[in-house]
Amino acid sequence: xxxxxxxxxxxxxxCGAMFLGSGGAGDPALLQIMAKxxxxxxxxxxxxxxxxxxxxxxxxxxxxMGSPAIxxxxxMSGHEMITSLREMEKExxxxxxAITALEIGGLNALPPVLTAALTNLPIVDCDGMGxxxxxxxxxxxxxxxxxxxxxxLCASNGYSEKIISPSNFEIEKIGRVSMTKMGGxxxxxxxxxxxxxLQEVGIPHxxxxxxxxxxxxxxxxxxxxxxxxxxxxxxQNSIYGRPFKLIEGKVVELQRxxxxxxxxxxxxxxxxxxxxxxxxEIQFQSEYLLAKKGERILTTVPxxxxxxxxxxxxxxxxxxxxxxxxxxxxxxxxxxxxxxxxMMDVIGPWNFGISDSYTPAEHLLAEEGNGDSHAPVRY
Amino acid sequence: xxxxxxxxxxxxxxxxxMDQHGMILAxxxxxxxxxxxxxxxxxxxxxxxxxIDHVETTIRDVIIGTDYFANxxxxxxxxxxxxxxxxxQAKSTIPPLYGGPMLIxxxxxxxxxxxxxGHELDGSPTWIEPSKQDLEKYLRSTYHVxxxxxxxxxxxxxxxxxxxxxxxxxxxxxxxxxxxxxxSHELGSIGFLERENSAILNAALSKMIIHSLKDLEDLMKLCxxxxxxxxxxxxxxxxxxxxxLRHPIRTFGSRISNSFRGASLLxxxxxxxxxxxxxxxVSVGVIEGxxxxxxxxxQKMAGIRVNLQMPDIKRLPHHGQLIVNDELLDTxxxxxxxxxxxxxxxxxxxxxxESAPLAAAFKYPWADVLxxxxxENASAIGTCIAPVxxxxxxxxxxxxxxxxxxxxxxxxxAIQAAIHAGAIPETVFVQTxxxxxxxxxxxxxxxxxxxAIGSLLTRTGSVR
Numbered sequence: 001x002x003x004x005x006x007x008x009x010x011x012x013x014x015c016g017a018m019f020l021g022s023g024g025a026g027d028p029a030l031l032q033i034m035a036k037x038x039x040x041x042x043x044x045x046x047x048x049x050x051x052x053x054x055x056x057x058x059x060x061x062x063x064x065m066g067s068p069a070i071x072x073x074x075x076m077s078g079h080e081m082i083t084s085l086r087e088m089e090k091e092x093x094x095x096x097x098a099i100t101a102l103e104i105g106g107l108n109a110l111p112p113v114l115t116a117a118l119t120n121l122p123i124v125d126c127d128g129m130g131x132x133x134x135x136x137x138x139x140x141x142x143x144x145x146x147x148x149x150x151x152x153l154c155a156s157n158g159y160s161e162k163i164i165s166p167s168n169f170e171i172e173k174i175g176r177v178s179m180t181k182m183g184g185x186x187x188x189x190x191x192x193x194x195x196x197x198l199q200e201v202g203i204p205h206x207x208x209x210x211x212x213x214x215x216x217x218x219x220x221x222x223x224x225x226x227x228x229x230x231x232x233x234x235x236q237n238s239i240y241g242r243p244f245k246l247i248e249g250k251v252v253e254l255q256r257x258x259x260x261x262x263x264x265x266x267x268x269x270x271x272x273x274x275x276x277x278x279x280x281e282i283q284f285q286s287e288y289l290l291a292k293k294g295e296r297i298l299t300t301v302p303x304x305x306x307x308x309x310x311x312x313x314x315x316x317x318x319x320x321x322x323x324x325x326x327x328x329x330x331x332x333x334x335x336x337x338x339x340x341x342x343m344m345d346v347i348g349p350w351n352f353g354i355s356d357s358y359t360p361a362e363h364l365l366a367e368e369g370n371g372d373s374h375a376p377v378r379y
Numbered sequence: 380x381x382x383x384x385x386x387x388x389x390x391x392x393x394x395x396x397m398d399q400h401g402m403i404l405a406x407x408x409x410x411x412x413x414x415x416x417x418x419x420x421x422x423x424x425x426x427x428x429x430x431i432d433h434v435e436t437t438i439r440d441v442i443i444g445t446d447y448f449a450n451x452x453x454x455x456x457x458x459x460x461x462x463x464x465x466x467x468q469a470k471s472t473i474p475p476l477y478g479g480p481m482l483i484x485x486x487x488x489x490x491x492x493x494x495x496x497g498h499e500l501d502g503s504p505t506w507i508e509p510s511k512q513d514l515e516k517y518l519r520s521t522y523h524v525x526x527x528x529x530x531x532x533x534x535x536x537x538x539x540x541x542x543x544x545x546x547x548x549x550x551x552x553x554x555x556x557x558x559x560x561x562x563s564h565e566l567g568s569i570g571f572l573e574r575e576n577s578a579i580l581n582a583a584l585s586k587m588i589i590h591s592l593k594d595l596e597d598l599m600k601l602c603x604x605x606x607x608x609x610x611x612x613x614x615x616x617x618x619x620x621x622x623x624l625r626h627p628i629r630t631f632g633s634r635i636s637n638s639f640r641g642a643s644l645l646x647x648x649x650x651x652x653x654x655x656x657x658x659x660x661v662s663v664g665v666i667e668g669x670x671x672x673x674x675x676x677x678q679k680m681a682g683i684r685v686n687l688q689m690p691d692i693k694r695l696p697h698h699g700q701l702i703v704n705d706e707l708l709d710t711x712x713x714x715x716x717x718x719x720x721x722x723x724x725x726x727x728x729x730x731x732x733e734s735a736p737l738a739a740a741f742k743y744p745w746a747d748v749l750x751x752x753x754x755e756n757a758s759a760i761g762t763c764i765a766p767v768x769x770x771x772x773x774x775x776x777x778x779x780x781x782x783x784x785x786x787x788x789x790x791x792x793a794i795q796a797a798i799h800a801g802a803i804p805e806t807v808f809v810q811t812x813x814x815x816x817x818x819x820x821x822x823x824x825x826x827x828x829x830x831a832i833g834s835l836l837t838r839t840g841s842v843r
Contacts, residue, residue, distance in 0.1 A: 030572070033473050067817045069826075070500055072570045074534055077469035156469035157505060184500050184817075184824075252720075258816040258825075272716075319815075320676045326717055 002052070004044040005113055005123070007036045009211055016214030017109035018315045019231070019332070020206075022304040024287030025106020025132035026068025027317060034078055035110050038117035045113055046122035050202055053098060053195035059124055060088050060192045061141070062115045063102035065153065065175065066185035069319070071107070076156050080187035081115040084154040088189040091150050091162055100124040100198065102139065102190065104206040105132030105287075111187065126202030128191070130239075130335045131304050133347060134262075134286045136172040141191045143342040144201040151175050152189040155182040203335055209238050220313060224328055227313030231330075241333030244365050246291055246298060247275045248310060251325045256318075262286060267321065269307075269329055280329060282307070283354060284318050290354045291329065300349040302339070303361035304332040331361045381437045383427070383606070384763025385420055386637060386756075387411055387445035390658040391732070392419030393759035394427050396434060401644070401764065405430040406756060416447045417594050424602045435604045440835065444611040444762035448584050448591075449631040453681050455486035459527035459559070459586040462490045463579050464514075464550075466533035466542050467497045467571070468505050475575050479683040487583050490524065492517050496542045497534030500824050501776050505534075509542055511549050518553050528559045528585045530578035534571060536564035538774045538824075559585035566626065567686035568772040568826065573678075577685040581628035588627040592620070609801075613689045614670055615640040615761060616768035617835060619800055631680060632689040634758055635662050639671045639690070641761030642728040645751035652718050652727045654711060654741075655757070656734035661695040661711060665718040665725070668810060670832075672718075688770075693717060703736045711741065730757035769796025769807075770830040777823040786812060786827060793829040802833025 005013070014032040039045065053059070062081055064071060089095055099119075101112045104127040116123045128139030136148050148168045153175065154160040159182060163174050171190075179186050193201075213234045220226035228245060236242035249271040256265040264285045271278035280298065283290040288305035291298040299305060307316045310326035338347065339360060349355035381404065386393045388411060396405040407426035412418035420443075428435055451457055463475050470493045476484060496509035529550055533543040543562045550560060563578040595608060612618040612629040615636030623630065635655060642653045649669045655662045665672045671690035678689055693714040697707075715727060726747040729738035731754065738750035753760060771793040775785045790809050797807045808831065815826040 030473060033477060034471075037472050069569055069817045072572070075465075075467050075469055075471040075473075075571050077471060080469065156467075157507070250717075256816065263816050322675050324718065324720070 002122075003047040003208065005039070005047050006044045007039055010035050010039065010110075010113060012211045012214035012218060013109055013113070013207065014214065015217055015314075016210035016212070017104060017106060019213055019217070019306055020104050020109075020130070020210055020304065021106030021132040021315065021317070022287040023284060023307060023316070023318045024134070025103065025108055026071060028107040028110045030072065031107055031110035031114060034076075035114040035117060038078065038114055042117050042120065045116040047125050047207055048098065048122045050124050050126050050195065050199045050204055053124065053198075055194065055196035057097040057195040058094055058192065059098045059100050059195055059198050060085055060096045060189050061102040061128070062099050062111045063108045063188050063190070064111055064185065065179050065188045068107060070184040074156055074183065074185050076187070078114050078118055080154045080156050081111050082118055083158065083160055084152045084187045084189040085115060085119065087152045087154065087160050087162065088150065088192060091152070092192055096121060098122045098124045098195070100202065101127035101207070102136075103127060103129045103132055104210055105129060108132070109207070109210060123207065124195070124198060124202070125207045126198065126204045127206045128202065130203040130206055130338055131302065132287055136175065136190065137168040138347045139191070140201050140203055140337055140343060141193070142168045143340070143346060146191050146193050146197060146201055148172075148190045150190075150192075153178055153182060153186045154188070155186050203239070203337055209234075209240070217313065222312045222314075224308055224310050224313035227308065228328065228330065235332060239335040239337075241362060243330045243332045244361065246329040246331060247271050247278060247280045248273060248328045249275055249279070249326070251321060251323055251327055254321055254323045259285075263318065269327060272326070282329065285352055286318070288318070289352050290349070291331070297355060298364055299331045299361040300355050300358060301352055302334045302343070302347050304334060306330050306332060331365070333361050380439055381434070382440045382442065382763050383438045383604070384759050385423065385441065385443045386634065386759035386762050387416060387419060387443065387447055388634065388657065388758070389450070392423050393756055394420075394423040395756060395759040395763050396427060396431070396438065397760075397763045403753070403760070405434060416445065416591055417598055420595070421598055424598070424604075428602060435602055438604050438606045441599065441604065441606045441608050442611060442617065442762050442765055443608070444633050444637040444758060444765075445630060446632070446634045448588065448627045449680070451587060452483070452580060452584060455482040457587045458486045458583040460488045460525060461528050461530055461579050461582045462492065462521070462526040463530045463532065463575060464492050464494055464546055465575065466494045466509060466531070466546060468495070468507070468534065473572065475572070475579055476683050477572065480681060483681055483683070487579070488524075489579065490521065490526070494546060498536070498539040498542065500535060500538065500774070502535070502539035504539075504542065509546060514546065514549055515553050518550070526558070528561070528582035530561045530563065530575065530582040532563040532571065532575040532578055536562075536574075537568045537772070538776070540564040559589075561585070566628070569774060570686050573684045573686035576683050577628060577687050580680060580683070580685065581626055584627040588624060592624060611637055611762055611765045613687065614673065614768065615765060616832065617765045617800065622800065628687065631687065635664070635692055636671045636690050637761035637765070638730055638758035639664055639666050639761065640669070640764065641757030641759070642666070642730040642751070643669055644760060644764055645730070645753055645757060646726070646728050646749050648726060648728065651725050652715050654715065654727060654729045654734070654737070656701065656729065656731040656737050658699060658733060659696060661697060661737070662692045663695070663711065663714040663718065664690055664692045670810065701733055701736065703740045707737070708741060711737070712743070715743070730754045767797050767800045767802035767833045767835050768830055769793045769798070769800055769802070770828070771796065772826070772828045774824050774826050777825055782825065785825065786814065789827040789829045790831070793831040797831040797833045801835055803835075804833075807831050807833035
């Protein structure tokens with residue numbers, strides 16, 4: 001079934017993508033406006049299931065790479081994304097039949113929509129992360145054997161660069177250096193593949209899911225209780241799991257620092273109300289990575305930790321965190337495919353230097369809560 | 380050597396004269412005229428001069444705290460017709476003031492022109508230099524539109540503002556000196572659209588501020604007060620005559636900051652939660668180190684995203700009918716809890732003209748609740764004691780200097796800014812210094828925010 005992405009869909013998608021961003025990957029606000037303008041001008045975008053494509057159809061992923069702070073300053077026109085797609089087509093000597101997403105979390109849910117609206121191509125409803133991650137190889141595309149090469153980077157001045165290597169790790173490493181030289185925020189095309197392949201490696205229907213949760217959240221009218229209820233309703237019948245609430249309280253002792261060029265840090269949430277006298281520590285590096293109570297780990301990446309503003313129910317990005325903010329911390333169990341051993345090799349907690357092992361959030365929380373009312377057992 | 384602080388609220392205008400030791404010598408209150416900043420001021424001045432003999436000869440500084448300009452903006456009144464000039468590489472499809480109310484769009488008659496250029500994160504210029512020819516052609520072709528002010532926003536101008544400056548100079552060359560120009564980097568940090576919006580809204584006020592200041596000077600002459608005129612800005616510190624002329628937008632939110640700082644002075648507390656009760660709202664916020672805590676995200680003005688400093692306030696409107704019942708007490712309690720720190724709750728200070736019934740009914744078991752005398756004049760007093768500040772919020776490139784040296788440089792810049800704004804050098808100290816790294820890229824860029832505070836240099840001698 002083909003869905004059409006109209007302006008309202010874009011608003012919901014952008015809202016849902018903020019939840020799947022787990023505190024990172026930037027605010028899609030600018031791209032949201034641009035995508036809506038493009039749709040108003042050129043008409044709705046077709047969203048097709050990966051299984052609707054012909055095996056031979058050729059698909060390219062479109063995403064932005066760089067620092068969101070620079071993205072907000074540099075102002076793109078949308079042509080960067082088209083150029084990266086066209087350069088990819090030139091390099092591979094074939095025409096793309098569809099485009100898809102690299103990362104559904106944060107602002108990267110929107111570049112495929114904008115590109116699709118400007119080129120009249122359909123979007124394949126899937127992505128390679130199911131959330132946000134900081135690097136190219138942290139995708140199901142990489143884990144299940146697709147080459148990222150060639151990676152095409154295009155800056156807003158029209159300058160573009162191609163990086164070709166059989167190693168996806170090399171591509172990420174060189175790509176990040178090039179991106180920095182090109183100004184710190186670029187459009188990229190990568191992971192060109194046939195639809196047959198995408199059907200096997202993509203995390204399916206994450207656009208529809210993101211739109212669904214976004215719509216449910218927007219319906220909740222800035223009430224955090226209703227946001228959580230609606231979110232639970234949409235997520236429990238999805239490839240994600242039903243979300244858990246870890247705590248509600250106030251952000252204290254927020255620390256942010258640069259470590260090896262990456263934004264790292266931690267903070268505590270001091271419980272209020274029902275959670276009075278409890279406290280939880282959250283560590284982050286680009287995204288929220290880990291939640292602990294004392295020495296006991298409550299959840300780690302790749303499960304999604306979301307910090308919601310208690311006043312609006314909307315997710316708070318790491319860069320927007322403030323001491324004294326009232327928040328809810330919730331955990332969304334990640335799609336099962338992220339727990340596959342091949343994915344664990346690239347996104348297991350040890351890749352972020354936080355823990356040597358991974359236990360799914362719902363298991364950790366079942367142990368922790370032992371049937372406790374605010375940490376429901378999920379079997 | 381006296382200071383005169385004037386607080387202009389929507390409801391009333393309050394003036395207070397203080398000596399250099401902070402003693403209140405005279406005080407007067409009058410209703411504010413809805414259509415004029417000056418009528419109320421004129422009336423309170425009349426009262427003040429009758430209270431003490433020859434007071435006009437001893438006043439060296441007149442400081443005005445008002446949201447009058449901000450309110451004019453919200454109402455779309457007396458605004459200038461603005462042309463916004465964007466300097467960047469890609470031409471964005473997103474128009475300025477996106478999502479703003481129609482009222483303001485119509486009042487501004489906004490036009491936008493794109494100039495190729497701008498800078499990169501490291502401050503280097505982009506490969507295309509701005510074209511004077513294009514700009515001239517545009518300005519000549521739109522001459523009939525009758526723009527009254529310009530707002531210039533360049534990509535990465537907080538790192539390097541040379542292209543913004545260049546374009547501003549060209550506008551002056553082409554059109555002459557009669558057009559107020561707002562340059563975005565003077566108003567905010569990174570975040571193009573928010574900075575552009577701030578610059579446009581500031582430019583929109585430029586005609587009005589020129590007239591208001593001229594009338595104010597005339598009024599002072601009439602009252603034979605020979606003093607420096609300044610305003611207060613959104614953090615409660617002073618905004619010199621020159622600065623307010625350039626950046627009237629900075630007065631936005633100043634009244635509530637004055638009230639908070641007044642509460643701090645009246646109780647002698649440098650850290651406290653303040654509840655200000657006015658004719659229309661209950662506003663709750665916190666004073667940290669003598670200053671209101673700043674709001675960090677989603678700052679909005681008339682529904683438009685801006686990146687101006689403003690105090691972090693929880694506002695509870697009561698629409699002129701303040702009924703002190705359990706529901707209100709509960710709402711106020713929760714608003715206060717939002718600002719209370721983790722351990723050792725701060726004392727709570729009630730101020731504002733309508734604060735008496737609420738302060739009497741409010742119970743708080745964990746800290747003192749104070750309702751100082753002069754609570755009804757807290758913002759005029761806060762205006763009168765406003766200090767001088769200098770701030771820096773920029774992106775520095777850590778190439779030739781290490782992190783510590785760069786932070787030091789930023790501190791020196793903030794201190795110099797405070798001295799430049801009129802502070803006595805010996806009194807200036809750095810109040811806050813904060814570094815904010817960028818995510819998702821290994822980089823030498825570091826955003827540093829520093830604020831320095833000092834006391835006002837009062838002119839000695841009797842006649843200018």
